Amino acid sequence: MTTSDVIRNFITNEILHNPSVIPLGDDESLIESGIIDSLGIMTLLAFVEREFSVEIPGDDLLPENFASISAITALIERQMVR
Amino acid sequence: MELTFTEEQAEIRKTIISFAQRELNIDVAERDKAGVFPRGLWNRCAEMRILASLFPEPYGGDGFDFTTTVSIFHALGYACKDSGLVHSLITQVMCGILIHLFASRDQAARLLPDIASGRLIYAQAITEPGSGSDALAMRTTAVKKGDGYLLNGSKTMISNGPIADRVLVFAATDPTKKALGGFSCFLVSTGDAGFSQGKPIEKMGLRTLMNGELFLSDCYVPADALIGREGQGAILFNEVMEWERTLIPACLLGELERVLEETVQYAQEREAFDRPIGNFQAVSHKIANMKMNVELGKLALYHAAALKGSRKHAALETSVAKLFISESLKQACLDAVQIHGGYGYMTEYEVERELRDSIASTIYSGTSEIQANIIARLAGLKPHATTKLS
Numbered sequence: 001m002t003t004s005d006v007i008r009n010f011i012t013n014e015i016l017h018n019p020s021v022i023p024l025g026d027d028e029s030l031i032e033s034g035i036i037d038s039l040g041i042m043t044l045l046a047f048v049e050r051e052f053s054v055e056i057p058g059d060d061l062l063p064e065n066f067a068s069i070s071a072i073t074a075l076i077e078r079q080m081v082r
Numbered sequence: 083m084e085l086t087f088t089e090e091q092a093e094i095r096k097t098i099i100s101f102a103q104r105e106l107n108i109d110v111a112e113r114d115k116a117g118v119f120p121r122g123l124w125n126r127c128a129e130m131r132i133l134a135s136l137f138p139e140p141y142g143g144d145g146f147d148f149t150t151t152v153s154i155f156h157a158l159g160y161a162c163k164d165s166g167l168v169h170s171l172i173t174q175v176m177c178g179i180l181i182h183l184f185a186s187r188d189q190a191a192r193l194l195p196d197i198a199s200g201r202l203i204y205a206q207a208i209t210e211p212g213s214g215s216d217a218l219a220m221r222t223t224a225v226k227k228g229d230g231y232l233l234n235g236s237k238t239m240i241s242n243g244p245i246a247d248r249v250l251v252f253a254a255t256d257p258t259k260k261a262l263g264g265f266s267c268f269l270v271s272t273g274d275a276g277f278s279q280g281k282p283i284e285k286m287g288l289r290t291l292m293n294g295e296l297f298l299s300d301c302y303v304p305a306d307a308l309i310g311r312e313g314q315g316a317i318l319f320n321e322v323m324e325w326e327r328t329l330i331p332a333c334l335l336g337e338l339e340r341v342l343e344e345t346v347q348y349a350q351e352r353e354a355f356d357r358p359i360g361n362f363q364a365v366s367h368k369i370a371n372m373k374m375n376v377e378l379g380k381l382a383l384y385h386a387a388a389l390k391g392s393r394k395h396a397a398l399e400t401s402v403a404k405l406f407i408s409e410s411l412k413q414a415c416l417d418a419v420q421i422h423g424g425y426g427y428m429t430e431y432e433v434e435r436e437l438r439d440s441i442a443s444t445i446y447s448g449t450s451e452i453q454a455n456i457i458a459r460l461a462g463l464k465p466h467a468t469t470k471l472s
Contacts, residue, residue, distance in 0.1 A: 014462070031262045038218065038262055038316040039397065042324075043460060046395035055393050058183040058310070061317045064264035 003052070003073045010047050011069070015040045026070045031063055041066050048072070055081035085380055091150050095157040101130055102161035109162045114435055117282065117289040119245055120167055122179070127167070128200025132158065133174055137182060142195035148325075148391035149384065151175075152332045156383070159336025163432065165439040166290030167332050169446075170203075173241045175329065177204035177250055180322045184310035193248070193269070205246035205298050207237040208319065215452050217252075218316055222298060224253035224268060226385065229305050231255075231268060233276070233298040241446070244282045244294035247272050251298065255312050265315030269307045276301030287438030320397070326447050327400035328386045331407040334443050335379045338411045341436055342372040345418045359421070368417040375410035382406050398460040405453035408443040415440040 001009075008024050015036055016022070030036045036044065044066065045056055054076060065075045087095065089211040090120075106123055113120055127133065136151040137143025152430035155172065162168050178197040180461060183192055196202040222235025233253055243249070247273050255266040270277050280295035311319050349360030359365050382403040389396035419426035426433050444450045 016457050036262075037460060039456060041262065041317060042320050042395055042397045046397065049394055058318075058321070061184075061314065061321060062311055063313055063317065066262075 003076055004069050006051060007044075007048075007069050007072050007076075010044065010051075011035065014047070015043060024069060026073075027068050029068060031067055036066065044072070048076060052076050052080065085384065087153055088150075091153050094150065095153055096442060098130070098154055098157040099161040101126075101224050102158055105166055106162045106167065110411060111429065111432070111435065113164065114166075114289045115429075117284060119170065119282075119290055119292045120164065121245075123164070123167055124170065124200060124203075127171055132171060133178070133200050134198035136175065137194050137198050138176055141190055142198040146148065148328075149387045151283055151385040152328060152383065155329055155332040155341060156336045159333030160339050162335070163340075163435075164290055165333075165337065165436075166288040169288055169291045169330075170242055170331050172326075172333065173206065174200070174204050175207050176322065176326050177248075179325050180206065180250060180318065181309060183321065184267075184314070184318050186306075189269075189306065189309065192370055197249075198430045202247040203242055203245055205240050205242035205249045205296075206251050206322075206327070207240045207243065207251045209237060209239050211236065211238050215449055218265060220252060220254060220265070222251065222253040222304075223257065224255050224266060226255075227302065230303050230307065231305075233268065233270065233301040233303060235298050237296040237298075238295050239283065240296055241291055241293055244279050244471070246279070246294045249277075249296060250309060251296070251343065252315050253298075255315075262316050264315040265319070266312045267309040267315050267318055268303050269309055270298070270303060274301055274303065286441065287435070288442050321395075322451070323448065324396055324400045325390055327404040327453075328383070328390050328396075330443070330447050331379070331383050331403045332387070334407045334440075335376070335383055337436065337440070338379060338407065341414045341418050341433065342369070342376055343371065344433065345369055345414075345421055348422055365421050372410075372414045372417065374438070375406075375414065379403075379407045397456060401448070401453040401456040401460075404447065405450055405457065408440075409450055412437075412440045412444055 004026055012022055012024060049055060056079060060075060065071055096273060105126055131144055134143045134153060135146045136148060158168055174197060178194055181193050197204055208217050210220045210222060223234050224231040250265050251268050251270050252265055253268060254264055258266045276299045278297045282292040282294050285293060350358050351371060352359050354451045356383050386396055386399040386403040389399055415433060418433040419437055422431055424431055425431045
């Protein structure tokens, strides 16, 4: 399963407000569409750190890094090579 | 359960307890009645390095880990009967944590030494007259002007607000965006044109903690007053709340232990019907509940502290610690007053003040209801869908 798929599954099963958007596309807007809110991001962060053994530093806690599955995947991959 | 502190942590805790019992509890009832902030005692706490524990040495701190810092505030909550002073100190440390986590290195180097030394008093301004639990419904705005921002709005019930030298103000930088991305955090200083502080608001408890209104009227701040990035406010707020919901329960757990000790002592000494009242199960079972909650509270607190100390995100664990310990303290204080009978209702016996102080703990830093909402959501309940998606 790719990183994007893991993130998609988590958002779909644990966070999603509205099941009618399934399946979520990689570039689907998560914030503007209200799929994830500020607590949703914290939930997602805890999951990402646990699942991928990465630490997301304060500098990267930016809304744009959580704007879509693609953005979240890129954030994780940046942390993994650090 | 016996918590295992390291030798160093145990020694620091012993020092803090001895200091607080010797110096911080004198005239606490009078201070509470007068509702005055004990700046001299604040300075003594700063000299004891209570504000410096967590911050790196290059920034004027002592560089201890978070669990050690939590153990220090746990000890302080136990030994210091002036809960308003304790809350004021936590407010300062929380501002330091926000700066340490999100400010630039230059900002941290400039600001943290005065936080760690206690030379300047800091406050964090989120709550507004129209937004409490719904914090991100705030109306204070920050509009770009030239190289800086123009702030307008008002804040209320801000801890340390009336006496603060510096305030971390949350404001909307882009009202068209949803909460995420629409808010930012700014440093405002006393003396900044357009910034003014109201008088302390009189309260039921925590009367030595100064809470009040702050007013921003075309208050211009330069670009380097922005803490973190523009639009980062909501994430920054949630992250800082996790640290606060660990540090505050540390003090509350210490208070709970003190209330338990006071109540056990009273129940052993006070006699009715020819025997100590502690021999009656109506009394002893209340005390058993207090003890049970102390032991469970330790588990919740130090679990949350370990997670935050290793920089993990812990919205669930910190909300559990905050909700469980604050509600346990409030119930313990109610039971302590009941066990003390008529004396418990008199100001001479300190459980009356402890009850008044404890009620605030279930309101500030997110009410118990908000903590329960977070926990329910993280237990798997889906939030209400506010946006219809096509």
